[in-house]
Amino acid sequence: MLILSAMRLPVQVLVIASYLGTLSAATTIKNSNPLIFYHGRWDESPGTWWAGSGFKLNVKNLKSMTLNLGVHTTQPLASIGVSVDYGEFNTVNVSAGANSIPLSDFVSGKNQQTVVRVNAEGWQNNRINLESIILNKGAELLPYRPSNIAFQFIGDSLSAGQFLDKGVDQAWPFLVGEAFKAEHVICAQPGAALTDIFSYGNVHGVSYQFFRTEDTGYYYTADHNFTTSWNFAKDRPTPTHLVIHIGANDASQNVTASQFVQVYESFIARLRTVYHNQPIFVFTPWGWPSSDGSISQYYQGQYQEIVDSRHKQGDHAVFLVDTTGWVQFADVFPDNVHPNVAGHQKIAKEFQSWLEGWGLRPNAHWPVMV
Ligand SMILES: *[C@@H]1O[C@H](CO)[C@@H](O)[C@H](O)[C@H]1NC(C)=O
Ligand SMILES: *[C@@H]1O[C@H](CO)[C@@H](O)[C@H](O)[C@H]1NC(C)=O
Ligand SMILES: *[C@@H]1O[C@H](CO)[C@@H](O)[C@H](O)[C@H]1NC(C)=O
Numbered sequence: 001m002l003i004l005s006a007m008r009l010p011v012q013v014l015v016i017a018s019y020l021g022t023l024s025a026a027t028t029i030k031n032s033n034p035l036i037f038y039h040g041r042w043d044e045s046p047g048t049w050w051a052g053s054g055f056k057l058n059v060k061n062l063k064s065m066t067l068n069l070g071v072h073t074t075q076p077l078a079s080i081g082v083s084v085d086y087g088e089f090n091t092v093n094v095s096a097g098a099n100s101i102p103l104s105d106f107v108s109g110k111n112q113q114t115v116v117r118v119n120a121e122g123w124q125n126n127r128i129n130l131e132s133i134i135l136n137k138g139a140e141l142l143p144y145r146p147s148n149i150a151f152q153f154i155g156d157s158l159s160a161g162q163f164l165d166k167g168v169d170q171a172w173p174f175l176v177g178e179a180f181k182a183e184h185v186i187c188a189q190p191g192a193a194l195t196d197i198f199s200y201g202n203v204h205g206v207s208y209q210f211f212r213t214e215d216t217g218y219y220y221t222a223d224h225n226f227t228t229s230w231n232f233a234k235d236r237p238t239p240t241h242l243v244i245h246i247g248a249n250d251a252s253q254n255v256t257a258s259q260f261v262q263v264y265e266s267f268i269a270r271l272r273t274v275y276h277n278q279p280i281f282v283f284t285p286w287g288w289p290s291s292d293g294s295i296s297q298y299y300q301g302q303y304q305e306i307v308d309s310r311h312k313q314g315d316h317a318v319f320l321v322d323t324t325g326w327v328q329f330a331d332v333f334p335d336n337v338h339p340n341v342a343g344h345q346k347i348a349k350e351f352q353s354w355l356e357g358w359g360l361r362p363n364a365h366w367p368v369m370v
Contacts, residue, residue: 029133036130039053039056040054045224050120051160052169061136068133073096080121086117103116123215152187154187154244156246163336164344176352192204193249194249195260199250207263210267239275244280291329
């Protein structure tokens, strides 16, 4: 009796003490904190859409990080890529509730300032609904300084990283962004045509959906079955270079060459209402390679026509990127003919050297020196 009650009291005191300790130890960052550098497409909840959307933090004295996610997070989980101090992105699966991010696996430990970059990897199941971020006691949020180069990529499955283990984080647009030490936002929707038609489950084409906050997955999302217009004032940072690689699904849906050219021209005209002067790089298709070495092409010559038409209208900031020969059968998964991991790396290298030839030099350093 006496022993039991004597034991009970210290345990309760200990529990209360450690509870208070936890409270005072934590640094809580609300989702509205202006030092969170959100990138890509976030809705009001706030929650991500489109592969690659996420946020960046610059933290002093970082030791631990927990993400508190809300009910609009993909169930049962969403895969995010986490990079510390501009290192490799590692996959962490997160769910609604508290998610401890295993930074110790990534943190080099030598720096007072740590940059953490987080993004949704998947072209579907890519919703993280950020409520708050809990950092260790003594951690302090500093401003994140974005790169002076900011790419906006627009495309379909060939840009979204479909079929890759780490999703968009292994796809050529992401790799190009990293190689240039640039900010990068990727609006790429597998199966979607540019033309605003139903295509492989997508209720809209990219010429419509690019101007929306949500990707076309909204239609299959019970808790957010609607789409809202994207406020381009929320682009962070404003893109400095636009890259478009699209048309495969228009071709599959039998959109004629002249219809496709018309849709593409209207799309660029509409892009110009938002992005007035930025260079726009228009990719030709690299085609669908076969095991016999042949490559099946679509809309040959049409992309040149689109670019020529812009030039005739006085817009000389639109450039054709001829990707012929960039992708061979060895560079794709044989069963779905999409680039494999090495294929994406090859495409990224090809485009990097193309851009360097054009006049864009990769940054030597990220702006937040670590
Ligand atoms: C994340 O979840 C996916 C799907 O369940 C699984 O295939 C993958 O192995 C998980 N990755 C990690 C790093 O836990
Ligand atoms: C979303 O709404 C459409 C009607 O607009 C309906 O056909 C579809 O089944 C809904 N999807 C979900 C997941 O609720
Ligand atoms: C496109 O045309 C081909 C050849 O005429 C036909 O086999 C195919 O079913 C058509 N596809 C669609 C989506 O209409």
